[in-house]
Amino acid sequence: MDFLKPRSHRMTRRRRIYEGKAKVLYEGPEPGTLIQYFKDDATAFNAKKHEVIEGKGVLNNRISEYVFQRLNDIGVPTHFIRRINMREQLIREVEIIPLEVVVRNVAAGSLSTRLGLEEGTQLPRSIIEFYYKNDQLNDPMVSEEHITAFGWAAPQEIDDIMALAIRVNDFLSGLFLGVGIRLVDFKIETGRLWEGENMRIVLADEISPDSCRLWDVKTNDKMDKDRFRKDLGGMIEAYTEVARRLGVVQDNEFARAEGPRLVK
Numbered sequence: 001m002d003f004l005k006p007r008s009h010r011m012t013r014r015r016r017i018y019e020g021k022a023k024v025l026y027e028g029p030e031p032g033t034l035i036q037y038f039k040d041d042a043t044a045f046n047a048k049k050h051e052v053i054e055g056k057g058v059l060n061n062r063i064s065e066y067v068f069q070r071l072n073d074i075g076v077p078t079h080f081i082r083r084i085n086m087r088e089q090l091i092r093e094v095e096i097i098p099l100e101v102v103v104r105n106v107a108a109g110s111l112s113t114r115l116g117l118e119e120g121t122q123l124p125r126s127i128i129e130f131y132y133k134n135d136q137l138n139d140p141m142v143s144e145e146h147i148t149a150f151g152w153a154a155p156q157e158i159d160d161i162m163a164l165a166i167r168v169n170d171f172l173s174g175l176f177l178g179v180g181i182r183l184v185d186f187k188i189e190t191g192r193l194w195e196g197e198n199m200r201i202v203l204a205d206e207i208s209p210d211s212c213r214l215w216d217v218k219t220n221d222k223m224d225k226d227r228f229r230k231d232l233g234g235m236i237e238a239y240t241e242v243a244r245r246l247g248v249v250q251d252n253e254f255a256r257a258e259g260p261r262l263v264k
């Protein structure tokens, strides 16, 4: 009576490829594909702070789907194929480059701390930073010298990653500004996608309020994971508002007072 079993039982039987802090990757339906599952877990400070925020995964799945689809539409190569359901999307399997690529437009977070810049200071130009993806080491900041010396990426790949990061920043800055949101900074991950003999650098992972700093243009209210990091409360309400402004969820789709319930 397999069909009587709840969905989640069937899902757990799929081969799990990788489990991170906020997402799980499962084997996909065809070779070269994976399923990316968005959890409700929120972590910060290298998982020293951890909570389950009901509905976060659903919102991030929808927001990231929208952003990746819009990027695909303008010819930015990404791993995204399509959303499958509330919490899952079908993606192309890529070889993840072990770098967190951060793009900053306005001083905040670790940049403000490191260089003593007041949060909210407009930067003279967009700045790209690289961090080595390694939880045990707390994702240390690295330079192109480290990246090429240790073979994490080749010089040409670094150029491709930076060009991709700048394109994503230009497009997303405009997209968010159009709905009254300032894109302060964000983090992306990239991967190598093999097509026969050829390899391309593509955008991977997710782009959501978990990986961006998003401030309301008028009020400077934080609409991102800083609400969790700084114990400001209202995280789900803020993520829902980002989704609503992007037109990703309908006004009546999420019951505001009780948190998200129904998603088609």
Ligand code: UDP
Pocket: 100, 102, 108, 109, 110, 111, 139, 185, 186, 187, 210, 211, 212, 213, 225
């Ligand atoms: N970020 C992320 N994952 C990380 C570290 C940073 O998504 O592991 C994002 C973060 O949300 C922010 C940007 O990258 O939008 C820059 O983060 P920052 O270096 O200021 O670090 P934080 O203050 O978050 O420690």
